Every structure is written in structure tokens, then in C-alpha cells.
Amino acid sequence: MDGTLLITGQDIPDSFWPVLQKARQRDLVIAPASGRQLATLRHMFAADPPETFIAENGAVVWHQGEIVSTTAMSxxxxxxxxxxxxxxxxxxxxxxxxxxxxxxxxxxxxxxxxxxxxxxxxxxxxxxxxxxxxxxxxxxxxxxxxxxxxxxxxxxxxxxxxxxxxxxxxxxxxxxDPDADKGHALEALASTLSVARQDTAAIGDYLNDLGMLKAAGHAVAMGNAHEDVKAIADEVVGRCEDGGAIEKLKAWLA
The missing domain is CATH 3.30.1240.10 (Hypothetical Protein, Haloacid Dehalogenase-like Hydrolase; Chain: A; domain 2)
Structure with a gap:
């Protein structure tokens, strides 16, 4: 989210909503993944809610109205x-x-x-x-x-x-918990959707995205990403302020 999708740090870019609609038409799932709380993500996307969220850096996965995976600590x-x-x-x-x-x-x-x-x-x-x-x-x-x-x-x-x-x-x-990260969440979500890991992709920019990018079938780093993120990515795209993530989503959907 921050550094990947949110250009202002708060608002969902207007250019995201047509991409989400086109993904639905193609029967593809776009799952915003964030360290933010589930309730916060649902509020941020209230204008046209996605059916899936990865919240709390992967410790909570929500799909079609219910929490399908949590990873709690002792x-x-x-x-x-x-x-x-x-x-x-x-x-x-x-x-x-x-x-x-x-x-x-x-x-x-x-x-x-x-x-x-x-x-x-x-x-x-x-x-x-x-x-x-x-x-x-x-x-x-x-x-x-x-x-x-x-x-x-x-x-x-x-x-x-x-x-x-x-x-x-x-x-x-x-x-x-050691098992809680966005990569574990991506794997849990793929299992819920019966999607093979090699058919998943992830876009990220910071160190808390490393597990997700390593787990994804195709890993994309933002142009403004931490150097450790760029080092493990399959490709590097434009910067957040230039809408690099949305442009990559558009290219995939094209």
C-alpha cells in the first residue's frame, strides 16, 4: 500500500478502480496487502470493495466476507x-x-x-x-x-x-509469529482460491514485502523500493508517485 499504491499516503488513486473492475471481469483477484488493520483496509476501499484483503502484514486474510486465515502469537x-x-x-x-x-x-x-x-x-x-x-x-x-x-x-x-x-x-x-508474513498469507489465499503458486504475482516496495515477493510466482519491485526488495524481484517498475503499480496491473490485464 504505502510506497506501492498510495501516491498521497492516504487515498486510493482514481486510476485504480477501473483496473479492479477489469480484473473482476477477467475472474482475477486483486488483494491489497498491508500492515494496516483489516477494518482500516475495508474503510479505505469502501467505494468499491475488493473481495479479498491481506491485513496486519499477513497475519489476517479476509475473503468474501470472512476471515479465512489468522496467525496469532503465544x-x-x-x-x-x-x-x-x-x-x-x-x-x-x-x-x-x-x-x-x-x-x-x-x-x-x-x-x-x-x-x-x-x-x-x-x-x-x-x-x-x-x-x-x-x-x-x-x-x-x-x-x-x-x-x-x-x-x-x-x-x-x-x-x-x-x-x-x-x-x-x-x-x-x-x-x-514467525509464520506470519505476507508470503504465508499469499500462500494461504492461493490455497483458498485453488490457485497454483506459479499463477500468483505480487508488487511491493519495503522490507515487510520480502516474504510476499519470495512466495509469489512473479515478483515486482517498485522503482522506489528498498534495495533489498529490488534484489529479489523478477522486475522493477515505475515509482509509486508515477503510478508504477497501477501501470503494471494494466499491462497484465491487457
């Missing part, structure tokens, strides 16, 4: 990480994500609350994150006040070595 490392973050050597704010709702503290600074709301439309605010139900957590998203990669990534990995920790933006770190 409550023990989730609780350990939340406790450790209270004394972390950097300033951060955690978002505890269940499949259909997320939980934050009720005392977030206004600018952080606004940033969280960009990605998490269905949210409950709690006095303490320890009050959140921790038995069905699909992701912990951590907003780091400074540079997430330089200041926090290694530290988070050291706290929960049994979980998967990845950088999802300049300020964001996502923590998930």
Missing part, C-alpha cells in the same frame, strides 16, 4: 515484550492487534494517536495494555519516536527472539 512473549517496553531505552508506543480490533493506552500524545488512527480504524483505548486480551494477538506494532531501525530494532529482537521482528517504516516495527 501470550507469553507478548506479555514479556509489553513489560520490557515500559523500560525501553527509547520512546515508543505499542499497538496490540487482534484480528478485528486493536488496543492502545488511553494517554497517547495527540500526534501519536493521530498517527495510529491512520492505520488502525477499529481501536479500543485502555488504561494499561496488560488489560488487553492477549490470547489472540496477531501483531504488536511499535511506533518509535526516533529512527526505528537505528534505535530500536535490535533491542526489540533481543526481547523476543522467538518472534518475528521486522521494520515496516521509518518509525514502525512490527512483531509477529
Amino acid at each position: 501470550a507469553t512473549p507478548v506479555r514479556r515484550l509489553l513489560e520490557a517496553l515500559e523500560a525501553a531505552p527509547f520512546t515508543s508506543y505499542a499497538v496490540v492487534c487482534a484480528p478485528e480490533v486493536c488496543f492502545t493506552r488511553n494517554d497517547l500524545p495527540p500526534e501519536i494517536s493521530e498517527e495510529v488512527s491512520r492505520y488502525y480504524r477499529s481501536r479500543e483505548e485502555l488504561f494499561s495494555l496488560h488489560d488487553a486480551p492477549l490470547d489472540n494477538v496477531v501483531k504488536i506494532a511499535i511506533y518509535v519516536q526516533g529512527d526505528a531501525e537505528a534505535e530500536a530494532l535490535d533491542w526489540v529482537e533481543s526481547q523476543v527472539p522467538e518472534l518475528r521482528v521486522l521494520l515496516s517504516g521509518k518509525h514502525w516495527i512490527d512483531v509477529m
Whole structure:
């Protein structure tokens, strides 16, 4: 989504909707894949909803009105990480994500609350994150006040070595079960649709897209993609601000 489809960072480009309609006519599935929450994705595409979403960086797959796959973490490392973050050597704010709702503290600074709301439309605010139900957590998203990669990534990995920790933006770190990524979600979706892996394709730009591109039958990196993403792609297309992803979809459908 960000860096791949969303030119403004918020709105779906007008040029996307005819592509979606043409894909439906061809009996092809376009599945927006994002670190965003399922509720947020459904709201963003409310004008003409796709029938499929990959949400929470692959931990949640939704198809034709129901969640068809989730990958949750054990409550023990989730609780350990939340406790450790209270004394972390950097300033951060955690978002505890269940499949259909997320939980934050009720005392977030206004600018952080606004940033969280960009990605998490269905949210409950709690006095303490320890009050959140921790038995069905699909992701912990951590907003780091400074540079997430330089200041926090290694530290988070050291706290929960049994979980998967990845950088999802300049300020964001996502923590998930090792089996939860967009690649696993793509494989689960292909199985649900009875589509062979070699008949799938994926377009991405950032490190949290690596698993998806590796799992896809054909991997496309954006012109503005991280160099590690470009290195494993089958091809590199135009930049996000130039509509590179939509132009590639049009070419496939042509």
C-alpha cells in the first residue's frame, strides 16, 4: 500500500478502480496487502470493495466476507515484550492487534494517536495494555519516536527472539509469529482460491514485502523500493508517485 499504491499516503488513486473492475471481469483477484488493520483496509476501499484483503502484514486474510486465515502469537512473549517496553531505552508506543480490533493506552500524545488512527480504524483505548486480551494477538506494532531501525530494532529482537521482528517504516516495527508474513498469507489465499503458486504475482516496495515477493510466482519491485526488495524481484517498475503499480496491473490485464 504505502510506497506501492498510495501516491498521497492516504487515498486510493482514481486510476485504480477501473483496473479492479477489469480484473473482476477477467475472474482475477486483486488483494491489497498491508500492515494496516483489516477494518482500516475495508474503510479505505469502501467505494468499491475488493473481495479479498491481506491485513496486519499477513497475519489476517479476509475473503468474501470472512476471515479465512489468522496467525496469532503465544501470550507469553507478548506479555514479556509489553513489560520490557515500559523500560525501553527509547520512546515508543505499542499497538496490540487482534484480528478485528486493536488496543492502545488511553494517554497517547495527540500526534501519536493521530498517527495510529491512520492505520488502525477499529481501536479500543485502555488504561494499561496488560488489560488487553492477549490470547489472540496477531501483531504488536511499535511506533518509535526516533529512527526505528537505528534505535530500536535490535533491542526489540533481543526481547523476543522467538518472534518475528521486522521494520515496516521509518518509525514502525512490527512483531509477529514467525509464520506470519505476507508470503504465508499469499500462500494461504492461493490455497483458498485453488490457485497454483506459479499463477500468483505480487508488487511491493519495503522490507515487510520480502516474504510476499519470495512466495509469489512473479515478483515486482517498485522503482522506489528498498534495495533489498529490488534484489529479489523478477522486475522493477515505475515509482509509486508515477503510478508504477497501477501501470503494471494494466499491462497484465491487457
